[in-house]
Amino acid sequence: MPAKEATEEGISQRARLAQVVNQHIVEIVSDSGEGAQTCGQMFGTISAKMGNGVWTVEIIPAEIEPPFRSRAGASGNRIRVGKGVVTNMGDQADLVVAFNEQVLYSRIDDNAIAKGAHILLESKWKEDRLPEIRAAYAEAMKDFEERGFIVHEVPMEEECLKVVSDPRRGKNMWILGMLSAIYERDVSLIDAELERKFKRKGKDVIQKNVDLVRAGYDWAGENVDLRFRIPVAPSDVPMVVMNGNTAVGLGVMAAGMELCSMYPITPATSASHYLAGSFQKVGGVVHQAEDEIAAIGFALGASYAGKTPVTITSGPGLALKTEFIGLAVMAELPLVIVDVQRGGPSTGLPTRVEQGDLLAALFASPGDAPKIVMAPATIEECFHFMVTARKLAESFRGPVMVLTDANLATGQQNFPRPEVKEEWIAPPVDQSPWDGEVRPYEWDETTGISQRPVPGQRGGNYVLTGLAHDEKSRVAYESAINQRAMEARSRKLAALRKTLKTPEVYGDEEGDLLVVGWGSTLGAIEEAVDRLRDEGQRVSSVHLRFLSPLEPGLREIFSKFKKVMTVEINYSDDPDGLGDARRYAQLAWMLRSETLVDVDCWSRVPGTPLAPGMIVDAVRSRLNAPAEIKRSQSAQ
Amino acid sequence: MDAAGAAAGFCLEDYEGGAPRWCPGCGDLAVLNALQRYVRDEQLPPEKIAVISGIGCSSRLPHYVKAYGFHGLHGRAFPVACGVRSRRPDLHIFVATGDGDCCAIGTAHWIHAIRYNMNMTIMLLDNNIYGLTKMQSSPTTGKGHYSNTHPGGAPLTPINPLMTTLSITNASFVAQTVDWNPPHLYATLAAAHKHRGTSFVRVLQRCPHFMSGYFDEMQKDPMLVRLLTHDKGIAIDDAVKKAFPNRAEHDPSDLAAALSFAGDPEAHPVGLLYSNEQAEHYDDFTAQGLGTDAKAKVAAIEKELDRFTI
Ligand SMILES: Cc1ncc(C[n+]2csc(CCOP(=O)(O)OP(=O)(O)O)c2C)c(N)n1
Ligand code: SF4
Ligand SMILES: [Mg+2]
Numbered sequence: 001m002p003a004k005e006a007t008e009e010g011i012s013q014r015a016r017l018a019q020v021v022n023q024h025i026v027e028i029v030s031d032s033g034e035g036a037q038t039c040g041q042m043f044g045t046i047s048a049k050m051g052n053g054v055w056t057v058e059i060i061p062a063e064i065e066p067p068f069r070s071r072a073g074a075s076g077n078r079i080r081v082g083k084g085v086v087t088n089m090g091d092q093a094d095l096v097v098a099f100n101e102q103v104l105y106s107r108i109d110d111n112a113i114a115k116g117a118h119i120l121l122e123s124k125w126k127e128d129r130l131p132e133i134r135a136a137y138a139e140a141m142k143d144f145e146e147r148g149f150i151v152h153e154v155p156m157e158e159e160c161l162k163v164v165s166d167p168r169r170g171k172n173m174w175i176l177g178m179l180s181a182i183y184e185r186d187v188s189l190i191d192a193e194l195e196r197k198f199k200r201k202g203k204d205v206i207q208k209n210v211d212l213v214r215a216g217y218d219w220a221g222e223n224v225d226l227r228f229r230i231p232v233a234p235s236d237v238p239m240v241v242m243n244g245n246t247a248v249g250l251g252v253m254a255a256g257m258e259l260c261s262m263y264p265i266t267p268a269t270s271a272s273h274y275l276a277g278s279f280q281k282v283g284g285v286v287h288q289a290e291d292e293i294a295a296i297g298f299a300l301g302a303s304y305a306g307k308t309p310v311t312i313t314s315g316p317g318l319a320l321k322t323e324f325i326g327l328a329v330m331a332e333l334p335l336v337i338v339d340v341q342r343g344g345p346s347t348g349l350p351t352r353v354e355q356g357d358l359l360a361a362l363f364a365s366p367g368d369a370p371k372i373v374m375a376p377a378t379i380e381e382c383f384h385f386m387v388t389a390r391k392l393a394e395s396f397r398g399p400v401m402v403l404t405d406a407n408l409a410t411g412q413q414n415f416p417r418p419e420v421k422e423e424w425i426a427p428p429v430d431q432s433p434w435d436g437e438v439r440p441y442e443w444d445e446t447t448g449i450s451q452r453p454v455p456g457q458r459g460g461n462y463v464l465t466g467l468a469h470d471e472k473s474r475v476a477y478e479s480a481i482n483q484r485a486m487e488a489r490s491r492k493l494a495a496l497r498k499t500l501k502t503p504e505v506y507g508d509e510e511g512d513l514l515v516v517g518w519g520s521t522l523g524a525i526e527e528a529v530d531r532l533r534d535e536g537q538r539v540s541s542v543h544l545r546f547l548s549p550l551e552p553g554l555r556e557i558f559s560k561f562k563k564v565m566t567v568e569i570n571y572s573d574d575p576d577g578l579g580d581a582r583r584y585a586q587l588a589w590m591l592r593s594e595t596l597v598d599v600d601c602w603s604r605v606p607g608t609p610l611a612p613g614m615i616v617d618a619v620r621s622r623l624n625a626p627a628e629i630k631r632s633q634s635a636q
Numbered sequence: 637m638d639a640a641g642a643a644a645g646f647c648l649e650d651y652e653g654g655a656p657r658w659c660p661g662c663g664d665l666a667v668l669n670a671l672q673r674y675v676r677d678e679q680l681p682p683e684k685i686a687v688i689s690g691i692g693c694s695s696r697l698p699h700y701v702k703a704y705g706f707h708g709l710h711g712r713a714f715p716v717a718c719g720v721r722s723r724r725p726d727l728h729i730f731v732a733t734g735d736g737d738c739c740a741i742g743t744a745h746w747i748h749a750i751r752y753n754m755n756m757t758i759m760l761l762d763n764n765i766y767g768l769t770k771m772q773s774s775p776t777t778g779k780g781h782y783s784n785t786h787p788g789g790a791p792l793t794p795i796n797p798l799m800t801t802l803s804i805t806n807a808s809f810v811a812q813t814v815d816w817n818p819p820h821l822y823a824t825l826a827a828a829h830k831h832r833g834t835s836f837v838r839v840l841q842r843c844p845h846f847m848s849g850y851f852d853e854m855q856k857d858p859m860l861v862r863l864l865t866h867d868k869g870i871a872i873d874d875a876v877k878k879a880f881p882n883r884a885e886h887d888p889s890d891l892a893a894a895l896s897f898a899g900d901p902e903a904h905p906v907g908l909l910y911s912n913e914q915a916e917h918y919d920d921f922t923a924q925g926l927g928t929d930a931k932a933k934v935a936a937i938e939k940e941l942d943r944f945t946i
Contacts, residue, residue, distance in 0.1 A: 049946040240944040250944075253937050256930065259722060259922075282936040283928025285921070287722065290748040294715040297708070297745075301719020304706055305686070305727070309719075323709055417945055420937050425930040455704040455720070455727055458683045463653065463698045463705030466691075474654065475699065 018184065018227035023082035025090045025114075026183075028175065029107060030099035031068045032061045032075035035172030040077020041412065042197075043179055046189050047079070048241045048414040051234035053086035054079060055523070056412040057609065059107070060351045069133070074106035081183070083231045086413070087378070087523025091613040093117055095182075095226075097175050099156075100125060101140035108147070110608070115148040118226060120178070123153035152224065154178070163215050164208060173209045177216025182226050187217055238417040244382040244408030245271035248338055249278070251386025252310050254418065256425030257336065258284040259309035261299040263292045266350045267406040268314045268340035292317040296324040296337070303333045304464060306429030306454040308393050310336040310386070315344045315357055318364065325399055326365035327466045329489060332441065332452065334393035334400075336386065341405040341519075343607055352607035353406040355519050356570040358586040361401045362548050368486055370493050372396060373548035375403040377522035380415035381545070382408055387424045394426075396492045397452060403547070405569070407520040407609040434460030439471040441485075448491030493549040500546055502553030507533060507540030510560035513623055515541040516599070517567050518587055521610055525567055528615035539619055547590070555595040565622060566591065567615055568603040575600065575625075648676050653702040663815030663841035664694050664761055670822045671730065671759075672701065674829065685728045688717040690742060692734035692768045694761035694841070711741030714749035714758075721754040722922035728829070729756035736766045739775040739797055750804040752918035753833040757825065760797060760836065763843035764850060771846040781850075798898035798909060801836050802891065808833035808915035810894065811870065811908045814840045816855060817879055820906065823870045827908060833915055840904070854904060858882055864897060864907030872907075880906060 026043065030036035037058060044056040059076040066073035080090045092114035098104040098121050107113050125137040144151050160167035160174045167174075173194075180187050190213050198206045242250070248271045252260060260279065262272045276286045289295035292313055299309040313321065318339050328335050343349025344356045361373045372392055376385045382404055389400040434453045440462040442450045450471075453460025462473040468485060470476040505514070506526050517525045522543050532539040540561070544551055558564045565588075572585035584592065588601035602618040604610065651672045658664050675685060685703035689695035691710035698705030704727075708716050717731045738746050738760050749758070765783065766772040773783040773790045776797060780789035801810050809831045813824040821839065828835030842851050854860045863880035865872065868888050877883070882903060886893055894909040928936075 045946060239946050240941060241946050242944045246944070250937070250940060253933070253940065256933060258925070259719075261719065278940055280924055281940070282933045283925030285722070285924050287719075287922060289715065290744050293712065294745055294748065297712045297715030298719035298722065300708075301688075301706070301716040302722050303719075304716070305720040305724045307723050324712070327709055414946065417941055420934050420941070422930045422934055425933050427930075428927075455686050455724065456683055458681070461682055461702060461704045463687075463701075463707055465699070465705075465707040466709060467707070 017225070018229040020229045020231065022230070023080060023086065023090070024095065024183075024228055024230060025078060025080045025093045026179065027059065027076060027078045027093040027096045027107065027112070028172075029059060029074045029076035029096065029103045030172075031070075031073050031103060032064075032066060034075070034099055034168065036076035036099065039172035039176045040079050042176055042190065042193055043185075044077075044079045044081075044412055045193060045241055046180070046185050047081045047183070048239065049189050050186060051232035052230055053082040053084050054241070054412065054414055055086040055089055056080075057089045057407070058410045069100050069102045071102055071106045071109065074103040078112075081230050083233070088527060088612060089411070089524075089609050091611045095228075096120070097179065098122065099171070101137055101144075104140070113149065117149055119144060119149045119151045120154050121151055122156045124155065124157045126153075152226075159215060159219050160212065163211050170208065170212045173212035174216035177213035177218075178220040178224070180213070181217045181220035182224060183228055183230065187213060235416070239414045240417045241412055241414040242379065243270075243410055243412045244376075244379045244404055245340065245410070246274045247379050247382035248312070248386060248404065249274035251383040253279065253282045253284065254383070254420050254424050255387045255390035257310050257390055258307050258426075259287060259299065259302045260284070260312060261287040261289055261295045261302070261309055262312050263289050263295045263317060265292075265314045265317045267342055267409045268312050268317070268338065270409065271312050271338065271340065292320040293324065296321045296335070299335055300324060300328055300333050303328075303335050304455070306456070308334040308336065308390050308426060310338060312338040312340065314340050314342045315360070316347065318357060318360060322364040325371070326367060326369045328399040329365065329369040329371055330466050331464045332397040332450070332489070333464075334397060336389045336393055336400050336402065338402045338404065340409045341403060343605065349607045351406065353520065353609055354570055354605060354607070355403075355405060355521075355568050355586070356605075357403060358518070358547060358570070359589065361403055362590075368490070370490050371398055371548060372400040372493070372496065372546075373403065374400065374546050375519040375544070376408065377519060377543055377545065378415070379408060379411065379413040383418055390426060392496070396449065396496055398489075398492065403519060405520050429454055429456070431456045433458045436460075440473045441469070441471045441488075443471060443485075443488035446491065447495035448488035449495065450488075497549035497552055500549070500551050502557070503542050503544060503551045505540050505542050505557060508538065509540070509557075511538030511540050512561065513537075513539045513563045513565060513619060514558065514561035515539065515565055515567050515615070515619065516544065516587065516591065517541065518544045518547060521567060521569065524610045524612045524615055527612035528619065531612065531616050532619055537620070537623065539623075544587070547587070550590070550594055554591065555597060558595055558597045558599070563600060563622065564591075564597055565600040565602060565619070567610065567618070568601065569605065569610060570603050571605050572601050572603040646676060646679055646682065648672060650682055651675055651702050653700045653705075656700045657696065658693060659845045661842065661844040662693070663763065663839070663843065664697065666815040666818060666821060667732075667759060667761060667839055667841070668697055668700050670818060670825055674822060674825050675728070678829075680728050684726060685730070686720055687730045687732065688720065689713050689732040690734070690737035692737050692766070693843075694732055694734040694763075694767070695737060697732035711737050712745065713737065714742060714745035717756050718749060718752055718754050718918075721756060721919055723926060725755070725919065725923055725926075731756055731758045733758065733760055734767070735760065735762040735764060735774040735776045735797070739795055747804055750801055750834055750836060751806045753806050753808050753915050754917065754919040754922075755832055755834070757828045757835045758837065759825070760838045761841045762797065762838055763841045763847055764794070765843055765846050767843050767846060796899060797838050798905070799895060802895050802898055802910055806915050807836070807910065808912045809835035809908075810910045811835070812838045812840070812904070812906055814851075814854075814861070814906060815842055816851070817876065819873060820870065820876050823872060823876070824908075827870050831911060832913070833917060860903055862897065862900070862903035862905050864905055864909065866908070868911065869908040
């Protein structure tokens with residue numbers, strides 16, 4: 001029998017043995033620079049194309065160029081593939097492809113791999129010329145077995161050498177082929193994807209990659225007994241797949257903004273990278289300023305001149321911007337500020353996720369500086385919130401902060417392709433004459449909203465100032481004027497709040513415990529709630545998109561639950577023995593003051609997204625907390 | 637002259653904002669007067685003028701001009717002005733800044749604004765002291781001079797803002813003038829405004845309140861000031877010539893000579909030190925795609941979305 005037919009025969013036989021699963025978590029880990037990330041992303045894209053839900057998470061090494069074969073060096077991707085929509089990274093990996101045994105240890109250290117997981121491991125190390133490497137490999141093999149992993153040794157390099165001369169480039173594509181056989185992916189989709197990805201590099205490069213994918217696919221067809229089938233349901237609407245930073249960039253354009261003024265900072269920069277490459281096509285520009293202060297100053301100059309811009313940053317950059325944010329509030333200048341949160345304080349964990357900037361977003365500027373703060377909970381919302389943020393910034397004449405985080409920024413998800421509307425696009429700058437009777441800060445009695453003239457409008461000239469000012473923008477130190485101006489700026493939040501809907505409760509509207517979350521934790525929290533409810537627990541959740549003003553009706557919602565608890569990725573003290581000295585997580589802190597309800601919290605700062613299993617455990621333990629802890633909490 | 641302005645016929649009053657609140661004899665007033673006369677003479681429509689400043693006595697200037705103004709943050713006038721310019725090639729931008737505002741807290745922006753060379757006129761009102769906050773040393777305060785932060789005298793030799801500016805890559809217009817010679821001040825602002833790019837004008841500005849008599853010597857001894865003259869320089873009349881008997885012919889395209897005049901310990905240069913019409917303009921970059929209409933934008937965004945559609 002010719003080899004090709006033999007392979008297809010083999011594959012179809014094995015297909016009959018395929019195990020049907022609703023979801024699977026796959027990880028690909030390598031030394032950095034070996035291409036595991038590209039491989040993972042493509043595997044995610046192909047799966048999404050076939051009609052699976054996907055969520056991908058980058059696995060980022062601690063250093064830029066870590067030594068090879070080191071625990072600190074693991075670089076790669078986690079791809080969670082599911083039957084329906086996938087909203088988070090899940091718990092532990094079911095199948096891991098590892099380029100060497102050491103990078104696998106960094107995942108084991110992170111508790112990221114399930115007992116019983118399949119490990120597909122590069123086997124070339126067992127014949128390495130260095131005895132210490134051979135010994136390390138042998139030792140790891142024994143250890144993996146003891147840990148209950150099912151190891152499949154795969155001669156990746158050897159097989160790649162049959163196709164290319166330098167297997168360091170290309171092994172990732174071979175693996176993509178292998179995974180495609182295991183997960184019954186349609187390899188012709190990969191060809192199309194490769195064609196798109198390497199178009200600029202030419203036919204030869206495309207062909208080489210196609211060959212590698214085929215080789216991996218065929219090899220697995222003959223040599224690997226694993227088959228997983230995740231039922232697909234192709235979408236009947238067009239779908240897109242992208243990460244949250246790209247979604248923010250696209251949202252900026254769809255909002256009709258024309259300027260992104262920024263200073264590079266991880267993990268925010270890739271949003272600006274994306275814009276830098278594409279903004280020109282829609283008539284916009286990225287300004288890379290000399291620092292974050294200049295970035296927001298430049299943005300506010302453009303805003304003053306009539307065009308609402310965006311400035312995109314992360315924690316340390318936000319710290320530098322605070323004085324100008326205060327000016328934007330004081331002088332009522334529309335501006336969208338995106339804070340892609342990373343671990344803090346100070347330089348913190350630059351590549352890792354945290355939700356530590358909530359209170360800074362609300363209060364970092366000195367004095368009373370009320371502003372709108374919103375937080376998308378999904379990658380799709382990263383896109384749509386930019387459109388909303390621009391409109392709110394203009395209608396309510398002031399800065400709007402949008403808090404995303406490293407999880408949303410680098411994670412990829414598929415969602416319905418947005419239908420961009422012309423009315424989303426900001427209108428051209430109004431240059432018609434200004435009615436001289438209308439003062440530049442003619443604050444509405446109830447809403448605090450006023451209309452602003454823009455340079456170029458005859459008769460509208462005023463001198464914007466950060467000093468206390470009256471409705472004519474004249475510097476005014478009179479106590480009554482200051483009181484009135486502060487009130488007007490504060491009223492705008494009250495007015496916006498009136499237009500917001502009460503958030504929907506996920507699960508029953510009453511029960512034993514309500515989890516409250518915000519931002520990127522939505523998927524993990526709701527999955528945890530599902531599991532707890534399946535266990536019979538009376539647990540629900542609510543997820544906030546507006547943090548300032550807070551969405552209405554919270555006290556009413558909270559009143560139907562015996563216990564309310566936030567789940568957040570920021571620091572808080574656990575409730576053991578600290579009494580009144582206990583410090584609460586940031587949303588809990590806000591909710592306690594807002595609702596006067598004794599809101600509890602569970603928060604962690606692992607530098608990784610929260611897994612649903614962690615939340616399940618946390619909620620369970622609070623539900624079962626000994627009576628005296630419960631009492632001490634309610635006594636506070 | 638702006639066509640729209642000529643038709644309307646603006647007079648001085650049309651540019652007069654709030655009544656100035658500077659101390660009597662403050663040199664800032666001379667700059668304000670010169671600016672108002674100049675924009676009147678040029679008939680620039682007030683709505684097309686943006687006067688942008690930081691914080692300080694000098695930065696109060698926008699409040700006194702009836703035009704669009706932006707009195708922002710201490711040290712941050714330049715990024716704001718550059719941002720205004722980025723998408724508004726039609727506006728006339730004037731920036732008022734002080735020696736603390738520009739040469740201390742705003743130093744990073746000063747360097748980069750000069751490098752960006754976006755079309756605007758910067759007026760550095762240099763009184764060699766912090767006025768608004770009551771007599772602290774500034775980076776341009778003379779060594780040994782008494783201030784509230786250095787009662788024993790400023791410990792270091794002052795920074796030379798002209799040499800600093802001249803040394804920045806892509807500098808395109810650097811001039812110096814004095815508040816006590818209105819014709820020269822006027823002519824310098826005129827040349828600065830007509831230059832396309834960032835025109836940096838340092839005005840030696842008297843602060844009678846905190847620096848009484850500080851510039852007296854310069855005013856009394858004409859040899860301490862050197863007027864730079866050239867066809868391509870600041871236009872001067874006989875009265876100006878008479879006021880500055882110590883003169884030197886200086887070609888403003890000669891950077892090396894400009895640096896040497898700027899750093900001359902014998903005499904303060906007055907006039908145009910340097911100008912370069914060939915410098916790059918960052919506003920050419922930031923204005924890209926201006927005026928793209930909503931339809932074209934939506935079409936381009938749809939194309940972008942195609943890239944991510946699966
Ligand atoms: C961030 C910040 N720091 C300090 C100040 C206080 N402050 C206001 S003006 C000024 C110095 C003003 O000196 P200069 O720029 O020379 O202007 P002048 O008053 O002399 O015209 C200082 C330190 C401030 N407003 N903001
Ligand atoms: S303190 Fe000096 S600079 Fe300030 S207004 Fe008075 S004289 Fe002018
Ligand atoms: Mg000063």
